[in-house]
Amino acid sequence: MMSDQISKERARVAVFYLARGADQDAPAKCRRFRASYCSSPAGIKHDLHIIFKGYADDVDYEKARVLFKGLSFKSIYTPDDSFDLGAYYVAAAQTSHDYVCFLNTSSEIQSDAWLLKLVRNLELPGVGIVAASGSYEASAPHPGGTSTGFPNIHVRTNAFMMRRADFLATKPEGALTDKVAVYQLEHGPYSITQQMYKRGLQSLVVGKDGRGYSPAFWPISETFRHGNQRNLLVRDNQTERYRGASPSLKQLLFASAWGKGEVIDELLFSDETTETQPLTRLQGESAFGSHQSRDDDIVEMNGVLSQSNETAVIYLARHAEGTSNILRFINSYKQHRSGSKHDLVIIWKGFEGHNESKKEVMDNLDDLHFQSISVMDEVGFDVTAYRLAVDQLPHSTFCFLNTFSEIVTDDWLKILLRGFAESGRGLAGASGSSESFLDSFKKINRILWLCRQNIPYNHQLALEWSHEIVKFTPEWLNRSNWTKLVAKIKYILGNRPNFSSKLETEFERIWNTEIMASDSLKGFASYPNFPNPHIRSNAFIVDRETFIRALPTPPTTKYQCLQFESGCNGLTNIAIKGGIRPLVVGRNGQLYPLNQLKNSDTFRIGNQKNLLVTDNQTRIFSAFSKAQQRMFTSLSLYAGEE
Helix, strand or coil, X not given: CCECCCCCCCCCEEEEEEEECCCCCHHHHHHHHXXXXXXXXXXXXXXXXXXXXXXXXXHHHHHHHHCCCCCEXXXXXXXXXXXXXXXXXXXXXXXXXXXXXXXXXXXXXXXXXXXXXXXXXXXXXXXXXXXXXXECCCCCCCCCXXXXXXXXXXXXXXXXXXXXXXXXHCCCCCCCCCHXXXXXXXXXXXXXXXXXXXXXCEEEEECCCCCEXXXXXXXXXXXXXXXXXXXXXXXXXXXXXXXXXXXXXXXXXXXXXXXXXXXXXXXXXXXXXXCCCCEEEECCCCCCCCCCCCHHHCCCXXXXXXXXXXXXXXXXXXXXXXXXXXXXXXXXXXXXXXXXXXXXXXXXXXXXXXXXXXXXXXXXXXXXXXXXEEECHHHCCHHHHHHHHHHHCCCCEEEEXXXXXXXXXXXXXXXXXXXXXXXXXXXXXXXXXXXXXXXXXXXXXXXXXXXXXXXXXXXXXXXXXXXXXXXXXXXXXXXXXXXXXXXXXXXXXCCCCCCCHHHHHHHHHHHHHHHCCCCCCHHHHHCCCCCCCEECCCEEEEEHHHHHHHCXXXXXXXXXXXXXXXXXXXXXXXXXXXXXXXXXXXXXXXXXXXXXXXXXXXXXXXXXXXXXXXXXXXXXXXXXXXXXXXXXXXXXXXXXXX
């Protein structure tokens, strides 16, 4: 009988199962948990609590409760305004049990006496936390958070147990509504595991065999991402992802969790066909260098990645930019033959929880062969996703296309590869620029500052900068028609902006002592000035060695991404230092060195008719007025030249 009543005899252990309504296939996950809970006796008296998280109304809530019909449990309702750990803290505060055990929505119990095995290990001297799995995986660089390098010892929070008082003591101030804070709590430098260690309490992973494994033995415990994971006490979506992966992907996942090494023999067989003990060779460093992907970062959808082609075309499908942009690329890819053999790889960025959007895109991919890599939108920027992809792919040459890219001609890859070969097999792109971010940023700030000083209305400024002025100081544009007419006549007669030396001097003072002195902009002081020739990162082709030299670790800040594209030690300058001559490749098949961009008819030049691949920036330029186009051309090429 379904009940909110629990036994009057006090139990020392509270078990909390999180029934999160927003999870994909939540009802099915709840049914699987219920089936595993009913078929696997806990081995010790306990009180079961179901945390119903984020159900829209009473009707949905009652439907969810019916899924647990026949169980004796207590209901706890929480809104979906925080993450799993936030719900756990709320639930733990409502009980008085000695021990609290938490199981996430995807949990499925795999052993009889599972709870007794956890309790016995938690009660060992000097133990502060026990879990069904753990990992050495480094924490991904989340904006606003601190990453932790490999080996990063932490228990996974899909299934874990602690003393209630110890668990509540780990709660940070405020609600856990920030994903970065949650990641830090699970696997950052202030993780629950680390907090226990600072108190002199160790963490154990408890296997199906009932043994508690100290961290040194986690990689050979046959639990998380090891062999066939036959010793898992509780499985979840991540362990199932590993179980269903190809041998090559299992190797990648193993390495991300445990470091460089090989898992052999057992990966070639299923649980049903072998009793062979896994042979594991472990070394002390990460297979992917100093950065590792999070559990959610790696997904394989279409089997083992083909290594028959030297070149991988990597398209970044970022959900936040809208499916219309992604579909634009797909249609252009299907419409225009590439002219060269390659493997298409799609990076699905930020698609977790957006199944309808992904289905819409997938429906347009049904006749294409491609491979998939998934990353959370929070792991960083476009270039961060590119770096993660390169770590997972075997190819020697990579062609990167961002979400806004649209191919506009046949044989586009063949043409790019020709430029790549002529460059010295190092770097070529569909567009380039000589723009300096630092100089352009200063120019924009100067114009906006002058407008705030209420300088006289000037027709040229209004023509060229109205798109920025209207966003930050629109009142300057609010002039009478007569004033605008007079200014326009002066402009026609050759009157150009000329501001007092006093204002110019004052702006220079503010720029140097206030704007550039701010913590967020100090790093840009070393940014190259104009002209700053570089290949743009919307569509470019590069060899593995040059790319990794320019980006040894994934960038975590916008500043680092800008440095990669056009900084002193960015991709273009690293290539040049390596003896490579970066080239821009036109739709006409011609190759243009970076000092001849003004003759290329590509990015921000004329009508850009020679672009091989367009993107949002080239489309914005096409929509500008002639005056705005002239101004942006001067920013990108040579001041004063069109």
